[in-house]
Amino acid sequence: MAVTLRPVQRQDGGRLVVLLDQLGYPTTEAEVDARLDGWMSDQSSWLIGADDDGELVGVAAMHVMPLLELDGRLARLLALVVDERYRSQGVGQSLVAAFETRARDSGCVKLEISSSRDRTRTHLFYKQLGYEDTCGTSARFIKAVHQAA
Ligand SMILES: CC(C)(COP(=O)(O)OP(=O)(O)OC[C@H]1O[C@@H](n2cnc3c(N)ncnc32)[C@H](O)[C@@H]1OP(=O)(O)O)[C@@H](O)C(=O)NCCC(=O)NCCS
Numbered sequence: 001m002a003v004t005l006r007p008v009q010r011q012d013g014g015r016l017v018v019l020l021d022q023l024g025y026p027t028t029e030a031e032v033d034a035r036l037d038g039w040m041s042d043q044s045s046w047l048i049g050a051d052d053d054g055e056l057v058g059v060a061a062m063h064v065m066p067l068l069e070l071d072g073r074l075a076r077l078l079a080l081v082v083d084e085r086y087r088s089q090g091v092g093q094s095l096v097a098a099f100e101t102r103a104r105d106s107g108c109v110k111l112e113i114s115s116s117r118d119r120t121r122t123h124l125f126y127k128q129l130g131y132e133d134t135c136g137t138s139a140r141f142i143k144a145v146h147q148a149a
Contacts, residue, residue: 005098008047015056023081048098050091058082060095064106072109
Protein backbone atom coordinates (compact mmCIF):
# COMPACT_ATOMS: atom_id res chain seq x y z
CA MET A 1 0.00 0.00 0.00
CA ALA A 2 1.37 3.43 -0.94
CA VAL A 3 -0.99 6.05 0.42
CA THR A 4 -0.05 9.62 -0.49
CA LEU A 5 -1.53 12.93 0.58
CA ARG A 6 -3.09 15.42 -1.85
CA PRO A 7 -5.86 18.04 -1.90
CA VAL A 8 -9.40 16.69 -2.18
CA GLN A 9 -10.85 17.38 -5.63
CA ARG A 10 -14.35 17.70 -6.99
CA GLN A 11 -14.26 14.22 -8.49
CA ASP A 12 -13.79 12.77 -4.99
CA GLY A 13 -17.45 13.41 -4.14
CA GLY A 14 -18.48 9.75 -4.33
CA ARG A 15 -15.67 8.65 -2.05
CA LEU A 16 -16.42 11.48 0.39
CA VAL A 17 -19.96 10.12 0.69
CA VAL A 18 -18.51 6.75 1.78
CA LEU A 19 -16.08 8.35 4.23
CA LEU A 20 -18.75 10.62 5.77
CA ASP A 21 -21.00 7.60 6.17
CA GLN A 22 -18.23 5.80 8.07
CA LEU A 23 -17.84 8.92 10.24
CA GLY A 24 -21.53 8.66 11.11
CA TYR A 25 -22.87 11.38 8.81
CA PRO A 26 -24.91 9.81 5.98
CA THR A 27 -24.82 12.33 3.11
CA THR A 28 -25.90 12.28 -0.53
CA GLU A 29 -23.46 12.97 -3.35
CA ALA A 30 -25.47 16.08 -4.30
CA GLU A 31 -25.07 17.40 -0.75
CA VAL A 32 -21.35 16.68 -0.77
CA ASP A 33 -20.94 18.38 -4.16
CA ALA A 34 -22.69 21.51 -2.85
CA ARG A 35 -20.50 21.53 0.27
CA LEU A 36 -17.38 21.13 -1.86
CA ASP A 37 -18.29 24.41 -3.61
CA GLY A 38 -17.99 26.16 -0.24
CA TRP A 39 -14.75 24.41 0.66
CA MET A 40 -13.04 25.02 -2.67
CA SER A 41 -13.79 28.75 -2.58
CA ASP A 42 -12.74 29.34 1.04
CA GLN A 43 -9.17 30.60 1.25
CA SER A 44 -8.89 29.70 4.96
CA SER A 45 -10.09 26.10 4.70
CA TRP A 46 -8.48 22.97 3.33
CA LEU A 47 -9.52 19.40 2.65
CA ILE A 48 -6.44 17.18 2.84
CA GLY A 49 -6.98 13.83 1.18
CA ALA A 50 -5.25 10.47 1.54
CA ASP A 51 -5.02 8.72 -1.81
CA ASP A 52 -4.34 5.14 -2.80
CA ASP A 53 -3.95 4.75 -6.54
CA GLY A 54 -6.45 7.52 -7.33
CA GLU A 55 -8.96 6.47 -4.67
CA LEU A 56 -9.67 8.84 -1.76
CA VAL A 57 -9.20 6.71 1.40
CA GLY A 58 -9.09 9.39 4.07
CA VAL A 59 -9.73 13.06 4.65
CA ALA A 60 -8.88 15.80 7.13
CA ALA A 61 -10.98 18.97 6.98
CA MET A 62 -9.43 22.08 8.52
CA HIS A 63 -10.10 25.77 8.97
CA VAL A 64 -7.79 28.56 10.13
CA MET A 65 -9.08 31.69 11.87
CA PRO A 66 -7.52 34.74 13.53
CA LEU A 67 -7.44 35.05 17.33
CA LEU A 68 -8.24 38.25 19.22
CA GLU A 69 -7.01 37.33 22.69
CA LEU A 70 -3.60 36.12 21.46
CA ASP A 71 -1.20 36.85 18.64
CA GLY A 72 -1.42 34.27 15.88
CA ARG A 73 -4.20 32.08 14.57
CA LEU A 74 -6.18 29.03 15.56
CA ALA A 75 -6.59 25.94 13.39
CA ARG A 76 -9.55 23.62 13.85
CA LEU A 77 -9.64 20.05 12.63
CA LEU A 78 -13.29 19.85 11.65
CA ALA A 79 -13.43 16.27 10.44
CA LEU A 80 -11.04 13.34 10.24
CA VAL A 81 -11.80 9.91 8.90
CA VAL A 82 -9.84 7.05 7.36
CA ASP A 83 -11.56 4.34 5.32
CA GLU A 84 -12.13 1.26 7.49
CA ARG A 85 -10.01 -0.84 5.10
CA TYR A 86 -7.00 1.47 5.69
CA ARG A 87 -7.08 2.02 9.46
CA SER A 88 -4.19 1.22 11.81
CA GLN A 89 -1.65 1.70 9.03
CA GLY A 90 -0.52 5.21 9.88
CA VAL A 91 -2.83 7.08 7.49
CA GLY A 92 -4.62 8.98 10.28
CA GLN A 93 -1.33 10.10 11.80
CA SER A 94 -0.11 11.36 8.39
CA LEU A 95 -3.32 13.36 7.95
CA VAL A 96 -2.93 14.94 11.40
CA ALA A 97 0.74 15.70 10.63
CA ALA A 98 -0.31 17.43 7.39
CA PHE A 99 -2.97 19.40 9.32
CA GLU A 100 -0.31 20.55 11.78
CA THR A 101 2.13 21.55 9.04
CA ARG A 102 -0.52 23.57 7.22
CA ALA A 103 -1.56 25.21 10.50
CA ARG A 104 2.01 26.11 11.41
CA ASP A 105 2.64 27.50 7.92
CA SER A 106 -0.52 29.62 8.32
CA GLY A 107 0.73 31.24 11.53
CA CYS A 108 -1.31 29.17 13.98
CA VAL A 109 -0.35 29.05 17.64
CA LYS A 110 -3.18 26.73 18.71
CA LEU A 111 -4.76 23.59 17.28
CA GLU A 112 -8.25 22.49 18.26
CA ILE A 113 -10.21 19.30 17.75
CA SER A 114 -13.61 18.41 19.09
CA SER A 115 -14.73 14.81 19.25
CA SER A 116 -17.82 13.05 20.57
CA ARG A 117 -17.44 11.65 24.08
CA ASP A 118 -18.22 8.14 22.87
CA ARG A 119 -15.19 8.01 20.52
CA THR A 120 -12.96 6.83 23.35
CA ARG A 121 -10.41 4.99 21.15
CA THR A 122 -10.09 8.02 18.90
CA HIS A 123 -9.37 10.15 21.98
CA LEU A 124 -6.42 7.89 22.75
CA PHE A 125 -5.24 8.46 19.19
CA TYR A 126 -5.29 12.24 19.71
CA LYS A 127 -3.64 11.99 23.14
CA GLN A 128 -0.82 9.93 21.62
CA LEU A 129 -0.31 12.77 19.16
CA GLY A 130 0.05 15.34 21.96
CA TYR A 131 -3.49 16.74 22.23
CA GLU A 132 -4.94 17.42 25.66
CA ASP A 133 -8.59 16.94 26.59
CA THR A 134 -9.50 20.31 28.13
CA CYS A 135 -13.21 19.71 28.61
CA GLY A 136 -12.73 19.58 32.38
CA THR A 137 -11.73 23.25 32.39
CA SER A 138 -13.30 24.57 29.21
CA ALA A 139 -16.98 24.13 28.37
CA ARG A 140 -18.18 23.84 24.79
CA PHE A 141 -21.49 25.49 23.91
CA ILE A 142 -23.36 24.74 20.71
CA LYS A 143 -26.67 26.08 19.44
CA ALA A 144 -28.29 25.00 16.21
CA VAL A 145 -29.39 27.91 14.01
CA HIS A 146 -32.15 27.32 11.49
CA GLN A 147 -31.91 29.17 8.19
CA ALA A 148 -35.00 31.05 7.08
CA ALA A 149 -36.71 29.23 4.19
C1 LIG B 1 -9.27 7.90 14.24
C2 LIG B 1 -8.79 7.49 12.86
C3 LIG B 1 -8.82 8.71 11.94
C4 LIG B 1 -7.35 7.00 13.00
O1 LIG B 1 -6.86 6.70 11.72
P1 LIG B 1 -5.86 5.47 11.49
O2 LIG B 1 -5.33 5.58 10.10
O3 LIG B 1 -6.52 4.21 11.87
O4 LIG B 1 -4.74 5.83 12.55
P2 LIG B 1 -3.19 5.43 12.53
O5 LIG B 1 -3.03 4.12 11.87
O6 LIG B 1 -2.39 6.57 12.03
O7 LIG B 1 -2.88 5.32 14.10
C5 LIG B 1 -3.55 4.34 14.79
C6 LIG B 1 -2.95 4.19 16.17
O8 LIG B 1 -3.42 5.20 17.02
C7 LIG B 1 -3.98 4.56 18.17
N1 LIG B 1 -5.42 4.70 18.12
C8 LIG B 1 -6.09 5.27 19.08
N2 LIG B 1 -7.36 5.35 18.74
C9 LIG B 1 -7.53 4.82 17.55
C10 LIG B 1 -8.65 4.63 16.71
N3 LIG B 1 -9.89 5.04 17.01
N4 LIG B 1 -8.46 4.05 15.53
C11 LIG B 1 -7.26 3.65 15.19
N5 LIG B 1 -6.18 3.81 15.96
C12 LIG B 1 -6.30 4.41 17.14
C13 LIG B 1 -3.53 3.17 18.20
O9 LIG B 1 -2.27 3.13 18.79
C14 LIG B 1 -3.40 2.87 16.78
O10 LIG B 1 -2.44 1.90 16.51
P3 LIG B 1 -2.94 0.38 16.39
O11 LIG B 1 -4.04 0.37 15.37
O12 LIG B 1 -1.74 -0.36 15.95
O13 LIG B 1 -3.47 0.01 17.74
C15 LIG B 1 -9.62 6.34 12.27
O14 LIG B 1 -9.63 5.28 13.16
C16 LIG B 1 -11.07 6.70 11.96
O15 LIG B 1 -11.37 7.18 10.87
N6 LIG B 1 -11.95 6.44 12.94
C17 LIG B 1 -13.39 6.68 12.77
C18 LIG B 1 -13.75 8.13 12.65
C19 LIG B 1 -13.24 8.96 13.80
O16 LIG B 1 -13.32 8.61 14.97
N7 LIG B 1 -12.75 10.15 13.42
C20 LIG B 1 -12.33 11.18 14.34
C21 LIG B 1 -13.50 12.02 14.64
S1 LIG B 1 -13.10 13.27 15.84
